[in-house]
Each structure stands twice: as structure tokens, then as C-alpha cells.
Amino acid sequence: MLRLLKVLILLPITAILVVFAVSNRQSAVVSLWPLPYEIATPVFFLVLAPLILGVLLGGAAAWLAGGKSRRLARERARQIRTLEKAATTLPAVLS
Incomplete structure (x- = not known):
């Protein structure tokens, strides 16, 4: 859509x-x-x-401004992978 x-x-x-x-x-x-x-x-x-130059410069500025959000998303994805790995090994540890 x-x-x-x-x-x-x-x-x-x-x-x-x-x-x-x-x-x-x-x-x-x-x-x-x-x-x-x-x-x-x-x-x-x-x-x-x-x-065209304005569109390119505006896109570059928006990309640079979103750097903090992209870094935070990468960190959160890394945390999710770590927690999922821990959750899959938890039943083996408990039994």
C-alpha cells in the first residue's frame, strides 16, 4: 500500500x-x-x-540526525538476542 x-x-x-x-x-x-x-x-x-542538491543535503542531514536512534535500535536488538538465547537455555538449567 x-x-x-x-x-x-x-x-x-x-x-x-x-x-x-x-x-x-x-x-x-x-x-x-x-x-x-x-x-x-x-x-x-x-x-x-x-x-537535487537540496534533496541530497536534506537526506544526509536526516540520516545523520537519526544516528542516535539507529544505534539504540542496534543495542536493543543485541539485548533481545542475548535474552532469547538465555531463555532457550533456561529450561535446561532448571531441570
Whole structure:
């Protein structure tokens, strides 16, 4: 169900981005002001590159912020395995 919802959300967004990229193929000149360089690049790149960079940086920030939770989950999983192992050996010890 969640996968279907993801597809229903991402498919229109992808279609809109593709149409945007195809519609904005003309070049724009980007001047790197203090330097004497100029770069001719498509307009869609000037919009989509910062968008993609923002998604990547946001994902990295979210991943880093979740580090404490992931560490706690690993520790708890390790504790569960230890307790399950102790619970399986307990009947042999009691008899």
C-alpha cells in the first residue's frame, strides 16, 4: 500500500520535472562574478541542480540526525538476542 502511494506521488512529480526540462532547454549564461569566467548552461539545469542538491543535503542531514536512534535500535536488538538465547537455555538449567 505504501509503495503504491509512493508511486502515485512520485510519478506526477517526475512527469512535471521531465516536461519542465524539455520546455526549458535554451541556454543561459552564468557569470562567476569575481572571476572572468562565464558558463553557458541550460535553464532547466539552473533550476533542477539546486533542487537535487537540496534533496541530497536534506537526506544526509536526516540520516545523520537519526544516528542516535539507529544505534539504540542496534543495542536493543543485541539485548533481545542475548535474552532469547538465555531463555532457550533456561529450561535446561532448571531441570
